[in-house]
Amino acid sequence: MIYNEINKESIDKLMNIFYDKIKADSNLGPIFKSKIGESKEEWDKHKDKISNFWQGQLLRQGNYSGQPMKAHIDLPPFPQEFFSIWLNLFSQSLDIIFDDNCKSIFLKRAQMIANSFQSMIYKYH
Numbered sequence: 001m002i003y004n005e006i007n008k009e010s011i012d013k014l015m016n017i018f019y020d021k022i023k024a025d026s027n028l029g030p031i032f033k034s035k036i037g038e039s040k041e042e043w044d045k046h047k048d049k050i051s052n053f054w055q056g057q058l059l060r061q062g063n064y065s066g067q068p069m070k071a072h073i074d075l076p077p078f079p080q081e082f083f084s085i086w087l088n089l090f091s092q093s094l095d096i097i098f099d100d101n102c103k104s105i106f107l108k109r110a111q112m113i114a115n116s117f118q119s120m121i122y123k124y125h
């Protein structure tokens with residue numbers, strides 16, 4: 001089903017598709033699994049947290065209150081190119097369930113956040 005509306009239901013669908021791709025990715029999968037774990041319960045919790053993050057970003061809803069920048073600065077070092085892999089998987093996931101308009105809203109915001117993470121994480125490189 002292609003959604004033309006960003007709401008909790010469509011964001012939750014996006015989380016399932018996106019994090020299946022993340023888990024299957026040979027570069028990103030291990031980074032995520034080492035922090036989040038392997039069990040369905042642990043991943044459901046992560047997906048729910050990130051769904052709330054996106055609800056906050058795009059709908060001003062949800063209960064996310066964390067420090068996303070700090071969470072990424074604290075990760076063990078990984079190559080900057082991994083951000084392109086992340087964004088590609090995110091874009092492919094958006095293609096599966098959103099129309100072009102919703103896709104571009106998500107992608108623009110994700111690119112902006114990815115740029116700000118990168119400028120902090122790699123600032124001394």
Ligand code: HEM
Nearest residue numbers: 031032035036050053066067068071082083086110113114
């Ligand atoms: C290569 C790029 C990325 C990697 C490897 C990565 C990895 C991770 C990992 C392992 C966690 C779990 C951290 C933990 O539980 O301690 C996490 C959390 C999170 N990520 Fe990413 N991430 C990337 C890019 C992004 C981008 C571009 C966004 C936003 C557009 C994002 C949003 C978040 C948020 C909101 C959290 C939750 C932070 C918290 O615990 O409050 N990530 N990420």
